[in-house]
Amino acid sequence: MLSATFHHGPDDNYYLRSGSNDTIRAFEDALGALEGGTALAFGSGMAAVTAVVEGRPAGAVAVVPQSAYSGTVALFDEQQRMGRMEVRPVDITDTAAVLAALPGATLLWLETVTNPMLGVADLPTLIAAAHDVGALTCVDSTFSTPLVVRPFEHGADIVMHSATKYLSGHSDLLMGVLVTRDPELTAGLKLRRDLTGGMPGALESYLALRGLRTLAIRLERAQANAQDLAARLEAHPAVTRVRFPGLASDPGHGLATKLHHGYGAMISFEVAGSADDAEAVCQRVALINHATSLGGVESLIERRARHAIDATQGTPPTLLRLSVGIEHVEDLWADLDQALSPAELPR
Numbered sequence: 001m002l003s004a005t006f007h008h009g010p011d012d013n014y015y016l017r018s019g020s021n022d023t024i025r026a027f028e029d030a031l032g033a034l035e036g037g038t039a040l041a042f043g044s045g046m047a048a049v050t051a052v053v054e055g056r057p058a059g060a061v062a063v064v065p066q067s068a069y070s071g072t073v074a075l076f077d078e079q080q081r082m083g084r085m086e087v088r089p090v091d092i093t094d095t096a097a098v099l100a101a102l103p104g105a106t107l108l109w110l111e112t113v114t115n116p117m118l119g120v121a122d123l124p125t126l127i128a129a130a131h132d133v134g135a136l137t138c139v140d141s142t143f144s145t146p147l148v149v150r151p152f153e154h155g156a157d158i159v160m161h162s163a164t165k166y167l168s169g170h171s172d173l174l175m176g177v178l179v180t181r182d183p184e185l186t187a188g189l190k191l192r193r194d195l196t197g198g199m200p201g202a203l204e205s206y207l208a209l210r211g212l213r214t215l216a217i218r219l220e221r222a223q224a225n226a227q228d229l230a231a232r233l234e235a236h237p238a239v240t241r242v243r244f245p246g247l248a249s250d251p252g253h254g255l256a257t258k259l260h261h262g263y264g265a266m267i268s269f270e271v272a273g274s275a276d277d278a279e280a281v282c283q284r285v286a287l288i289n290h291a292t293s294l295g296g297v298e299s300l301i302e303r304r305a306r307h308a309i310d311a312t313q314g315t316p317p318t319l320l321r322l323s324v325g326i327e328h329v330e331d332l333w334a335d336l337d338q339a340l341s342p343a344e345l346p347r
């Protein structure tokens, strides 16, 4: 139902921003069942991140990934700049560094697989250590979906997704979600959503729920494509490094094999030459779209360091992040190969 307001009953004051509706709840029920908790939907992934971050009391101490989704990094930077939070950026794939940063922390923010470097965090070890110091743990599982990683199995307090990505799957809406298993935590996050106006639209929730119906089959195809393309990219002379946890050569391969049910469908790779050469690859792709975002049925590529914040967090200037879609793998490879090998193009 696409309505924000409703006729008053004798003792209710029903309004969509706090009252939600059946379509939004249906999406939340599905996500809650997939993760094994209670889900709250938000108007975007960043609205969900904000509900967690800005819901912390002033003076919170947050251990956060030094390289992570740019919006999350920017939000924590703002908290620090405004004097509301002490923020400790660490390489979350370096378990010893995280353990060293934890004493005194009240929040640990993790990504299952880091964006855009595709590093794999040791969730159970890091979460247990955070709990030892009394810190709340939130895991951004956007790159993984509940089909690849279920952070509650590793002890997480809050699981976050940008539903803009794989969950909805068609690059046509913005939505976020938080899942918790503690009623008190859920109530606090719901209050944040009501107070800050984070409720998603009903139409978006409908589309996300429709997209969710094909998540399993979309992801299966996208992951198979990614595994194949990663191996071919690794052998390509114009590619200097491939970051994909499904490759035996990848530093995150062992952990991902142990903790994840699949290797996802995101690949980052570095091309030989300069940033301009890498940009040129993005200009030459024809089937793959040169655009930001990820997790949709259509493949997307971009040079991440074109975003100023990614450049400052150490993303290599020639790193291209490829969100592998569900197209035919031979079509994807033909496109990548021609984009990487311009000299061989017919003139």
Ligand SMILES: *Cc1c(COP(=O)(O)O)cnc(C)c1O
Pocket: 044, 045, 046, 047, 069, 071, 072, 111, 115, 140, 142, 143, 162, 163, 164, 165, 174, 175, 176
């Ligand atoms: C996209 C993304 C977000 C933010 O989600 P939006 O829906 O764009 O607000 C957060 N975390 C990760 C890992 C993302 O990829």
